[in-house]
Amino acid sequence: MKATRISVLALSLAAAPAFASDLDLSLTNDSVKAQANFFSASNELQMGAGYTYHEGGRDILNLDFHAQGRTAIGNLPTTAGIGIRGYAWEDDDLDGGAGALGGFATLNIPRVPGLSFTGSLHYAPSIMSFGDSDDLTSLELRGSYRLIRTGEIFVGYRYLNTDFERPLRGDVNLDEGVMAGLKIFF
Numbered sequence: 074m075k076a077t078r079i080s081v082l083a084l085s086l087a088a089a090p091a092f093a094s095d096l097d098l099s100l101t102n103d104s105v106k107a108q109a110n111f112f113s114a115s116n117e118l119q120m121g122a123g124y125t126y127h128e129g130g131r132d133i134l135n136l137d138f139h140a141q142g143r144t145a146i147g148n149l150p151t152t153a154g155i156g157i158r159g160y161a162w163e164d165d166d167l168d169g170g171a172g173a174l175g176g177f178a179t180l181n182i183p184r185v186p187g188l189s190f191t192g193s194l195h196y197a198p199s200i201m202s203f204g205d206s207d208d209l210t211s212l213e214l215r216g217s218y219r220l221i222r223t224g225e226i227f228v229g230y231r232y233l234n235t236d237f238e239r240p241l242r243g244d245v246n247l248d249e250g251v252m253a254g255l256k257i258f259f
Contacts, residue, residue, distance in 0.1 A: 099254030101231060103128040106248075110137075113258075114152045114179070117142065127248050131164040133233065139176065146180060153178040158195045160209060162235075162247055169204030169235060171197030173211055187219035191229075199238075207236040215252070223258045 093109040100106075108123035119141045125133040139156030154177050161170035175195030182188040197209040215229025231252050236244040 093259060095256055095258045097123075097254065097256045099227075099231070099252045101248065101250030101252045103250060104248050106231075106252075106254075108135075114141070114143070119154055119156075125248055127164075129164070131162065131247065133160065133162045133247055135160050146178070149180045149182065151178055151180050158211065160197075160211070160233075162206075164247075167205045167237075169202065169206030169209075169238075171202040171206050171209035171235070173197035173201070173209055175211070187225070189217045189219075191215050191217065191227075202235075202238075205235075205238055205242075207238040209233070209235045217256070225256045225258075226254070227256065228253050 093111055094113045095110050097108040097110070098106070099108075104125055104127040106123060106125040108121055110119060110121040112119050117140065119137065119139045121135075121137040123135040123137075125135075127133065136159040137156070139154035141152060141154035144151050144153055156174075156176065158173045158175065159170065160173060162168060173195035174197070175193065177191065177193035179189050179191040182190075191214070193211070193213045195211040197206075199207045202208055210232070212232040213229065215227045217225045217227040219225040229252050231248055231250060232246065233248040234244055234246050
């Protein structure tokens with residue numbers, strides 16, 4: 074099973090330039106995530122797909138669909154989007170998912186070319202959750218620096234939490250931690 078996951082991830086990375094606008098790879102202490110986005114920041118729509126492997130055998134898939142545009146917050150050029158991020162996760166005898174509504178914003182800092190800050194927040198109430206998930210919250214914050222025209226590095230924090238539908242189970246952080254990674258633009 075583990076060899077299959079590694080093979081699928083390697084194949085996905087090799088095929089990414091053929092269908093993606095950018096490829097995002099990140100690590101926390103307990104997980105690795107690959108995210109491919111299909112359109113650039115200048116498009117009016119953004120679609121993407123991601124896979125996270127969390128230590129212990131937890132698999133998390135996400136599909137993104139957002140309307141996006143360019144705006145400004147204060148004097149900072151910003152790309153913002155609103156839409157839905159679909160999640161499906163599996164962990165031994167538990168599994169679930171959700172259609173989480175939310176959005177993202179990337180603020181560029183003109184005084185420091187290449188520096189940007191991104192935040193995203195998505196939430197799914199119980200009506201939009203399925204399987205063992207009763208609700209789902211996703212938060213990601215990052216600071217990025219574009220080293221070259223086609224690549225940037227980033228550090229940040231990722232939080233993905235779900236409450237369980239079953240009584241007395243509480244909630245679980247599907248993925249949480251300080252992260253570091255790189256983004257490659259095609």
